[in-house]
Amino acid sequence: MPDGWFEYDGDLGETEHRFAEALRVRAAAWRANPLDSRLDPPDAGLPLVASLDLTDPAAHCVILTVGVHLDGRILRGDEVHNQLFTLPDEPTSLAFTATGEPEELAARAADWFEVILRRPIVSCVWTLTRNLHLFADTGELVGGLDNRSFCSPVQLARLVATGHLDGERWADRRGYRQPDVVTRVR
Structure with missing residues (x-):
């Protein structure tokens, strides 16, 4: 495909083709790298999968x-496995389901991708121990093991604004000390 968004090899059925082309039109306006997108035609028991990587440059x-899975006129989106592109067994807070015509579903998928692309992400680094990425608007772990909040949105806003929560104290829900570095990723 010429512009790089959701490139794919092989033939698609009519429904998948209509969905893919409508999604590609919307993606052309995104402020992201087209090389972070991928489209996999139905294969090996999976429906059509359109996915997007969020990166920390x-x-x-x-x-x-x-990513989203298009199965006929049903669209399901959520965090997907970064190599198998399967949906999780238990939906995360990002999950959604929609039904409709291919162009409607492409618009819904594009809306969903755009919301995720607009969400701010911060990186919290503890030197020599760990590095976590959080959605800055909710405190949820990005790509987290269980998608539970790491800290409250109010605490996170304070952290992002000042570098500290409640003065010098790091007051998260998991007992970690204050991170050594907090930087905005996107």
Whole structure:
């Protein structure tokens, strides 16, 4: 495909083709790298999968892969496995389901991808121990193991604004000390 968004090899059925082309039109306006997108035609028991990697350019890593599965006129989206592109067994807070015509579903998928692309993400680094990425608007772990909040949105806003929560105290829900570095990723 010429512009790089949701490139794919092989033939698609009519429904998948209509969906893919409508999604590609919307993606052309996104402020993201087209090379972070992928479209996999139905194969090996999976429906059509359109996915997008969210990356941390400074850390040179993918921090979250989100995607949609199109199965006929049913669309399901959520965090997906970054190599198998399967949906999780238990839906995360990002999950959604929609039904409709291919162009409607492509618009719904594009809306969902755009919301995720607009969400701010911060990186919290504890030197020599760990590095976590959080959605700055909710405190949820990005690509987290259980998608529970790491800290409250109010605490996170304070952290992002000042570098500290409640003065010098790091007051998260998991007992970690204050991170050594907090940086905005996107």
